[in-house]
Amino acid sequence: MARPLIQMALDSLDFDQTVALAEQVAPHVDIFEIGTPCIKHNGVNLVKALRAKFPDKLLLVDLKTMDAGEYEATPFYAAGADICTVLGVSGLATCKGVIKAANAHGAEAQIDLINVSDKAACARATAEAGAQIVGIHTGLDAQAAGDTPFGDLNDIARLGLPVRISVAGGIKQSTVQDVVRAGANIIVVGAAIYGAPSPAEAAREIRELVDAV
Numbered sequence: 001m002a003r004p005l006i007q008m009a010l011d012s013l014d015f016d017q018t019v020a021l022a023e024q025v026a027p028h029v030d031i032f033e034i035g036t037p038c039i040k041h042n043g044v045n046l047v048k049a050l051r052a053k054f055p056d057k058l059l060l061v062d063l064k065t066m067d068a069g070e071y072e073a074t075p076f077y078a079a080g081a082d083i084c085t086v087l088g089v090s091g092l093a094t095c096k097g098v099i100k101a102a103n104a105h106g107a108e109a110q111i112d113l114i115n116v117s118d119k120a121a122c123a124r125a126t127a128e129a130g131a132q133i134v135g136i137h138t139g140l141d142a143q144a145a146g147d148t149p150f151g152d153l154n155d156i157a158r159l160g161l162p163v164r165i166s167v168a169g170g171i172k173q174s175t176v177q178d179v180v181r182a183g184a185n186i187i188v189v190g191a192a193i194y195g196a197p198s199p200a201e202a203a204r205e206i207r208e209l210v211d212a213v
């Protein structure tokens with residue numbers, strides 16, 4: 001298996017703080033995720049700024065698109081996004097729109113399985129439609145209620161679909177190696193890095209743990 005990628009979730013609303021945090025953790029992560037609240041607040045200009053500052057990093061824009069897939073995603077790919085997310089609950093037509101926009105830009109579409117009731121069916125159908133990545137995702141509100149992404153990760157990994165698997169939802173130092181072993185190709189980390197006393201140090205620890213598996 002290719003080396004798992006580490007994705008840093010940039011979840012601040014503040015433009016300058018987001019860029020500053022990206023600078024701190026850059027040596028240790030592969031993908032910068034512009035989180036949903038952050039992209040809603042700052043828009044496409046933040047994509048352009050991060051693209052210009054970090055030409056060698058992958059950029060994921062967490063649009064969580066729910067409708068008008070191609071129309072919504074196109075300007076973000078055009079601004080330099082490598083990956084945009086679309087909600088599996090939006091339905092196949094919207095997912096296909098984002099996949100089409102991704103393909104038109106030589107980029108990738110990620111299907112977020114958050115709150116999808118039949119995750120295996122959604123993952124199968126969207127993989128068949130050409131999605132490159134499916135995201136197992138326990139959102140922040142569900143985490144607060146005690147949920148974790150681990151069971152869903154095992155279920156989806158077992159399907160052996162021709163997609164990369166991303167996992168998000170409270171991943172931290174004590175769980176990151178288990179998710180790598182369970183088959184995650186992209187490990188998303190937010191609070192465990194940005195909430196640490198030293199985000200750079202926390203990102204470095206995560207990198208070491210992932211690379212040691």
Ligand SMILES: O=C(CO)[C@H](O)[C@H](O)COP(=O)(O)O
Binds near residue numbers: 009062138139191
């Ligand atoms: O997409 C998100 C919320 O919808 C977060 O960015 C994602 O869950 C990662 O953050 P954390 O590691 O704090 O859960």
